[in-house]
Amino acid sequence: MDIQKILLFLKDLKANNNREWFTVNKERYEVVRADFEEISKNLIFEIAKFDEDIRNVDVKECVFRIYRDIRFSHDKTPYKTHFGVFIASAGGRKSQRGGYYLHLDPDGCFIGLGVWCPPPPLLKALRQSVYDNIDELNEIRHSAGFSKYFDTFYEEDKLKTVPAGFPKDFPDAELLKLKHYLVEYKLSEDELKSPNFITDIASIAKSGYPLNKFLNYTVDEVI
Numbered sequence: 001m002d003i004q005k006i007l008l009f010l011k012d013l014k015a016n017n018n019r020e021w022f023t024v025n026k027e028r029y030e031v032v033r034a035d036f037e038e039i040s041k042n043l044i045f046e047i048a049k050f051d052e053d054i055r056n057v058d059v060k061e062c063v064f065r066i067y068r069d070i071r072f073s074h075d076k077t078p079y080k081t082h083f084g085v086f087i088a089s090a091g092g093r094k095s096q097r098g099g100y101y102l103h104l105d106p107d108g109c110f111i112g113l114g115v116w117c118p119p120p121p122l123l124k125a126l127r128q129s130v131y132d133n134i135d136e137l138n139e140i141r142h143s144a145g146f147s148k149y150f151d152t153f154y155e156e157d158k159l160k161t162v163p164a165g166f167p168k169d170f171p172d173a174e175l176l177k178l179k180h181y182l183v184e185y186k187l188s189e190d191e192l193k194s195p196n197f198i199t200d201i202a203s204i205a206k207s208g209y210p211l212n213k214f215l216n217y218t219v220d221e222v223i
Contacts, residue, residue, distance in 0.1 A: 001039055003104065003192050006032045006083060011106040014081040022079060029066070033083075036104070037063055039198065040085040046202035047100055051209055053089040053216075054100075061092030081105065090223075096122060097219050098181070098212035100205045109192060111201055113150070113208035114182035115215050122222045127163060127176050129218040134172055140214060145207040150183035181215055183208060 009032045013022070022029065041059045048054040064084040070076050086092060088099025096119070101112040118126060130137055140146055159177040162168045166176050185204055194200050 001035055001042075001197070003039075003197060006035055006104055007106050007109075007192075010081050010083065010104070013079060014106065017077040017079055017081065019078055033066070036083045036085070040087070040102070042198045043085070043100075043102065043201060043205075044087055046198055047087060047205050049202075050206050051212070053097075054087060057087060057089055057092060059085075061094070062087050064093055096223050098215040100208075100212075102201065109187040110184050111187065111204055112154075112182055112184045113205065114154075114180070114211055115219065116154075116180050116182050118181070118219075122219065123179065125218050125222045126181055126215065127166070127178075129214075130172075130175050130181075131166055131170065133214070134170075134175075137175070137214060138172070140210045143210070146210065149185040149204050149207055150211075152183070153178055154180050154182040154184060156180065181211075183211065 009025075009028060012025070013029075016022075037059055040063055044054055044057050044059060044062070048057075062085045064080070064086070066080050066083070068075075068078055068080055070078065082103055082105035084093075084101065084103050086095070086099050086101045088095035088097045090097050096115070098113065098115045101116075103110050103112065115122075115126065141150070153175065155178065157179040159179070162170065162173045162176055166173070170176065187201075191197070191200060
């Protein structure tokens with residue numbers, strides 16, 4: 001397992017994002033893809049030690065393809081310039097459940113946890129759960145283990161006002177404006193070079209497990 005070799009390939013791909021270069025470097029891609037799948041497989045094994053829902057997850061369902069869907073995109077570059085894996089039960093990368101995401105990218109690597117882009121009925125239910133169980137959620141996010149790595153929720157697409165049906169004077173109204181219930185932790189160079197990379201990432205994931213457990217209680221009621 002060599003994170004730096006993976007990142008170097010992705011850096012070269014970003015500078016040569018075309019089918020001709022990729023064809024010439026296909027063997028190199030197969031090597032780093034296998035490395036990333038091995039990392040993902042080992043990470044699944046470690047996460048399953050504290051999250052039993054992950055025990056039967058198939059790595060092939062979790063790793064994202066490098067090929068971009070360019071049919072409806074203005075950006076016609078054919079390949080993604082990162083590797084990503086979403087470790088979650090009930091569908092892996094296609095699952096609506098809260099899970100664990102590892103992102104390797106020359107421009108920045110991170111681990112994410114939670115639910116990304118829930119469909120409207122699920123988003124509404126999650127907001128209701130946050131409102132009804134705010135003390136429990138605050139206990140999770142302000143705990144020492146969680147706040148060591150995660151200090152805020154992902155705020156892309158966030159609403160400007162409190163959604164209809166909720167009081168505007170709710171003390172944690174900002175949480176109700178979210179469209180994703182997701183947190184991220186950016187990985188440092190030292191963390192990426194650590195010989196204990198897998199167990200270190202699993203330890204970070206474990207600190208976020210209570211959030212996934214909180215979210216999945218609602219997800220499982222809706223889907």
